[in-house]
Amino acid sequence: MRTLLKKLPERTYKPRKDGLTMVMDKGLSCREAEDMISVAGEYIDLVKLGFGTSYACGNLADKIKVYKFYGIPVYFGGTLFEAFVIRKQFDDYRKALEKYKLEFAEISDGSMTMPHEEKCHYINMLSKDYKVLSEVGSKDANVEIPPEKWSLYMQRELDAGSWKLIAEARESGTVGIYNKSGESNTDIIQEILSKIPEEKIIWEAPLKNQQIYFIKLLGQNVNLGNIAHNEIIPLETLRLGLRGDTFMHFYEMVVK
Amino acid sequence: MRTLLKKLPERTYKPRKDGLTMVMDKGLSCREAEDMISVAGEYIDLVKLGFGTSYACGNLADKIKVYKFYGIPVYFGGTLFEAFVIRKQFDDYRKALEKYKLEFAEISDGSMTMPHEEKCHYINMLSKDYKVLSEVGSKDANVEIPPEKWSLYMQRELDAGSWKLIAEARESGTVGIYNKSGESNTDIIQEILSKIPEEKIIWEAPLKNQQIYFIKLLGQNVNLGNIAHNEIIPLETLRLGLRGDTFMHFYEMVVK
């Protein structure tokens, strides 16, 4: 099929610098993880074990082995980091990262309040041994962060050593860079884009209209995150203009 | 991981008396049932084969074997009971229970009208041979049962021999103890709680905000039902305060 259909938008290949897809795993079995990889492995750049599911699921060590076997980076969701930190157990969190021999770590403050200097200090410490993804934005829909704070925090976290910055949306896509009905907060997004290099940002975009928004705004190779395991292929068709929503957009850009 | 992170809300263990999770299976394959158990088996206290799916699915006998092999109680959804009863085939329903060697049976009147004495009579008969789960509430959003009837019916069903009482919400979470937009009918819930022992009730709570509501109201070890097979681990993180929505709630109760 791929040798037949021509003039599609060009996608980047693994290992990707941009055009990343970060997948949310909130409790897949090892077999389900393998299944996902058999269909969509070439598009999965990062897997996040969402919020505290790493603690609750019964197959953690085995599943991490599956992802490692296929060369797919995997990391613990930021809420787990916060659960350790709020209990004054940061050293135990480091032990968890070592125990499972992870190479990536997420640092966030979406479920608790933390002085931003403290967050940057954690980023700085972990970035010596790990690629750090730091997340900006609250999980609480009632906490509003003004646009200029989003870009300021992101810049400081980059300076502290973050590898990528994650713009919060949750699994539901209804907080942070989106409002309660899932629509884009364009003020925040434009402010971030005016200050922070695009390839440094992973936009959480669990809902289809959010994926379309960012693909139309920033192109097929925008970094997107919190993609459900069964939405990776549909997302890829959006990036390629092979779904109604982006079909004419890319036809006009690439073919015409 | 579990040896590292401390001071989480205490959960009950299998076989549980409270803190039950009842899972809705509406047509899983045997392999999907095994997968679910490999990840979350320790949290699955009951599996309901939802509504009439037991009749329609092509793998009934085999799947019941899978659940039995892993020691997980399984039962037919109440709609199947009603389908037999409305056709005056209650004896055939008993044959179905015997044929598949089940130990649990659900009795409901959510899809048909039935005098409450008749329902209690069925409960009484079946409770001699089975652990009976009886469900209160209509599946029709237009049928409103006043709060004091909920508790009255529940008490009578307990007296008739029910092992647990299920508070109706359907797979969608939009009837019975919830309104059409999925929000809790607190009048009904408070009335039930004032009359019926909490450990006797399983609250159907398919939607995340409903699970959060009951966990905050009644604690991590509340009995919850109609949980989708891929939401068991996310629910467990809510019970443990390892997801944003209950993170601070349990931090303040358990750690602080």
Added chain:
Amino acid sequence: MRTLLKKLPERTYKPRKDGLTMVMDKGLSCREAEDMISVAGEYIDLVKLGFGTSYACGNLADKIKVYKFYGIPVYFGGTLFEAFVIRKQFDDYRKALEKYKLEFAEISDGSMTMPHEEKCHYINMLSKDYKVLSEVGSKDANVEIPPEKWSLYMQRELDAGSWKLIAEARESGTVGIYNKSGESNTDIIQEILSKIPEEKIIWEAPLKNQQIYFIKLLGQNVNLGNIAHNEIIPLETLRLGLRGDTFMHFYEMVVK
């Protein structure tokens, strides 16, 4: 179970002329396809590889083998046809159909504008070698086609050689024969029914309320499409009156 429960609405059997269920596969693994078949194979009359997923997924040849092995017809979603046609690569589309030895082909114009004579010409050409499913309706919610055009287009496509006509709704069920909130456009539906033989139409009905609508309107053996792989068994219970929503409807028609 099936020998015990009597007086259910009569269903057709494979190979079906009506009562068809067309399933949307938007990226299943081979194992997931097998799993679906193990539970619901007897109800799966057609599988559509949705929109451009055939291009993006990594297991296309193997998955087509799985469906063929179980005797289940499989075809490419119409968006893929359109992607070839808009690039003036219709000959390459024929090569794709030949390469994977398919017996069915979908022709649509939901993502691009195409003169209706041209569409009918494609139908005419492909219907010499394939069973053609042609889809009427735009994927764009802002494009409204008046009722009499729906029936006119459908009649012309039948005349051009279509085997079945698909009434567009997308995966979301919010365009074409439904409005933005997923409710039925009864004007369009009644106009189609007044002109086109019912067994020629497959109604896309991904949402439960849409399935209920058509089952109540046209009976248990209505042709329905865009059914998610894990909703085949729940749909079958609706057709059989074994779910609350159609329980009394069929009791009154079949038993009473």
